[in-house]
Structures are given as C-alpha cells and as structure tokens.
Amino acid sequence: MNVNRFARSVMAKSYDGESFLLHVAEVMERQLKEWDAAYEVVVMKLIDYEVVIKKENRSYELLLTEKDLLLLQQTSPYALDRYLWQAFEKQGLPIVRGNGDYIESMI
Template structure:
C-alpha cells in the first residue's frame, strides 16, 4: 500500500481529529487486509477513543485520549500511525513487510537491516 506525504499534510490541516483517526484506522485495516482478510477494526468513543483490531477470536486494543490524538496529529505526519502500530505490535500483532511505502514510512525500524 502506498501513501503520499503531501496528501497527508493536507488532510491533517483540514480534517477534524476524529475523522483523521478514522482515516488512519482505515489505512491500518487496508494494510492488515493485504495479509489476512479476516481483520476488522472498530473505533469507539467513550471518555477516550478505543481502537480495537479483531482477527477471529484475537483482539488488540489501543486507547487514546483526545489530547493525545491532537498532539500526535500535529507532531508528525505519521505519528498517529506509528503510535497505533507500535501499540498493536506490543500486544503481539505480527507485522509483515508490505508492498508499497506505507509501512516503510510509518515503521522504518522494521525495515532497517
């Protein structure tokens, strides 16, 4: 999957926080579907945002406060993606190298060799 920094920069400027989170979750889901179609992603808003990745009976959960979302959104173009992927990986989600530049951009540490 490929991404474009110029487009991401524009999206950060015009999108609301929650819409941006939904967009990033959709990208993560598309990447996961390249590996296995059974992955599903859910976003829930309680006091904080809850992102849940489901694969069969396996669940991975990431919690974000509104403040964390705002900070990550403006800290870097792919800061939110990186935070979500690393939290999922810390819970045991296996990340494979993907086609395109998305994972290489978001998780450069897995491409170092």
C-alpha cells in the same frame, strides 16, 4: 501499500481529530486486509477513543485520549499511524514488512 505524503499532510492539517483518527483506522484496515481479509479495525468513543484490531478470536486494543490524538496529529502527518502500529506490534500484532512503503515508514 504505498503512501501519498502530500495528501496526508493536507488531511492532518484540515481534519478534526476524530475524522483524522477514522481515516487512519481505515488506512490501517486496508493494510491489514492486504495481509489477511479476516482483519477488522473498530474505533469507538466513550470518554477516550478505543481502537481495536480484530482477527478471528484475537483482538488488540488501545485507548487514546483526545488530547493525545490532537498532539499526534499536530506532530506530523504519520505520527498517529506510527504510534498505533508500534503499540499494536508490542501487543503481539504480526507486522508484514516488504509490501510497499507504508509500513516501512511507520515502524
């Protein structure tokens, strides 16, 4: 999967935090489904945001405060993606490299 840096830059500046997180989660799910159609990404909000990646009987979970979300969004257009991918990789999510520049830009 390849990235469109200009479009993402516009989104990072114009979307509210939750809309931006939902967009990033959708992009991540598209990437994961390129590797295996069984992946699913779920975003929930109670007090903080919870991002969950599911595949069959395995799940990877991450809590994200609204403050951290906004800080990452303001840092750079792909800071949130990078943060999420690295956190999930540390939890054991297998990352496939070499299929486009999206993952290579994040990890």
